[in-house]
Amino acid sequence: MAVTQGRRRLIAAGVACALMGGLAACGGQSSEAGKDGVVTITVNGMPPKTQPVDRKYFEEDVKAFEKSHPKIRIDAREGQMDPQTFSAKLAGGQLEDVYYVYFTDPAGLIQRGQGADITPYVKSMAYYDDVKPEFLKVFTGPDGKIYGLPNGQYSLGLVYNRDLFKKAGLDPDKPPATWEEVRQAAKKISALGDGTVGYADYSKNNQGGWHFTSWVYSMGGDIAVRKDGRWKAAFDSEAGRNTLRMLHDMRWTDDTMGSRQLLQIDDVQKMMGAGKLGMYMAGPDNIPTIVKQFERKYEEYGVAAMPGGRATLGGGNGFMFNPKASPEKIKAGIEWVQWKYLNPDRTALEDKRASGNGVPIGLPLDRLFTGQAQAEQDAAHAMYSNVPQGNYKPFVEGNARLEQKVEPPNAQQIYTVLDGVMQAVLTKKDADPDKLLSEAAKKVDGILATVK
Incomplete structure (x- = not known):
């Protein structure tokens, strides 16, 4: 019963994106990279053509990401995680390197060994410590290791x-x-x-x-x-x-x-x-x-x-990583998820872009962060807000205590x-x-x- 990713992106005008530039370099080159050192990763979650505005934004972001990360190429695909076909795709080598999940999915996927352990790669991520612990807990296995990252959240x-x-x-x-x-x-x-x-x-x-x-x-x-x-x-x-x-x-x-x-x-x-x-x-x-x-x-x-x-x-969605993916692909995938979804530094840019399409800015959605990171995101939303944010104060303040x-x-x-x-x-x-x-x-x- 979660809000769709497309609607969330339009309404919230994006919980965007960026990772420390040094992450991808920390593993050096591997057989996964081409002769020019470029790593190509497959990701899903691209909006369908029936959502033209969302898809246009997504394609623009892919181009911007590849320009700022010249050693990574994104092979984006439509769709999300389908429980009916997931195991077959994984066994047949068809599962994307980075795949979209709902909060109800990770526990079972982790238990069955169907998600990669990303613990060694996330601790140095920008804003990692600012992500709300309850959302990281969704992607934490019984062994205490991290198997994914959130990118959207809702609560009633x-x-x-x-x-x-x-x-x-x-x-x-x-x-x-x-x-x-x-x-x-x-x-x-x-x-x-x-x-x-x-x-x-x-x-x-x-x-x-x-x-x-x-x-x-x-x-x-x-x-x-x-x-x-x-x-x-x-x-x-x-x-x-x-x-x-x-x-x-x-x-x-x-x-x-x-x-x-x-x-x-x-x-x-x-x-x-x-x-x-x-x-x-x-x-x-x-x-x-x-x-x-x-x-x-x-x-x-x-x-x-x-x-x-x-x-x-509460519920939400996020991304996990193919357990068969190489360390280089996992690092590149984390770069993409962090750049696209988990950095308040890009919130103002995305709010400005969305405000030109009549999208409501300033609704209390996708509050993934704590502390300074959330304060920065709130300030960006306030700059472009076109809805009465004061009307949602009881939700924001009360929800933080639940x-x-x-x-x-x-x-x-x-x-x-x-x-x-x-x-x-x-x-x-x-x-x-x-x-x-x-x-x-x-x-x-x-x-x-x-x-x-």
Whole structure:
């Protein structure tokens, strides 16, 4: 359920790029280099032709990188990591030297020996120490070694209509910080009448299970835990029951979620775009969609951190390296990933380029760094910002205090099961939370039994 790389690049205007120039030279020449000392690496993640602006930027960056790194050539390919074909590509020698993964992929790839150990090459990278530890942890094996680098990140929060907050007598600069505050705010917003809904949530096409997961995380629980080498369902818990009780009470006791249920993301965005919804769980990337599709203004919307103050569902993407690649190719690949994605020094350049194409600059996306590196990136975004950054302050400040938890293994299969839990509690007033959770846990245990 991650934001696509293409959309992220357009919206965030790039989390760019550069590595210390000496990295590629530290291994000298090898048989992988041509007679002129040039190393060619294959990389995926190139946007398809159906995304012409993204692809144009990508091709421009390849040319700029090769000009500044004359001993490296990029053989760029479309596509990302496909679990269905990955092993066959690796075995057949068709896997790219540098390949794109989601945060849910690395643990299994590392366990199966399908990613190269890059630990010897990353410690001296510029800004390596500034990358948030929780994102590097995604690419860290049980042996403590590093097997990849992040390049994009998202986390869920609370998107809300600032105008409806004002009409309901709520302070739009102080959005709800707990689920009880969400419940009380939803009551006031629903009281405005005329079909206005206080809070809405998804419950189908795996999106309900996705949101249930974030609810449980926010309550301090887990969806799955690994114990004694095996994964087991963990949501038949107090956190799971608190989630269902809150949803039930908002839906049936307070009547603040509206009578129409079995919603998915486009339904809820339409409600928000029509000015008839106060709040829903989402990431900041939802706001440009609402603004563009429904001809709204950025000033109308704010984003708060996930209520509860404990954790939020986060995800993202990054790059790993072919375990069959030579050290020279791995070093060159790290050069490329760092230059293209992980240096705040290029943020201003990319923001300027993107701002000429009507791209929103200044949304709180892809915050991969800490300290001075993030401060430099924030300053660059502020220089070219064309959205009201103050509206996202509650998200930025609150999110920094939350644990970012990734999706469980076999997430999509699990979400199918959890959709049923969300649907039941939102469509049946007499739904039994204990029974729902117990039956769902048994099904999820079966799904997790296949995880190695």
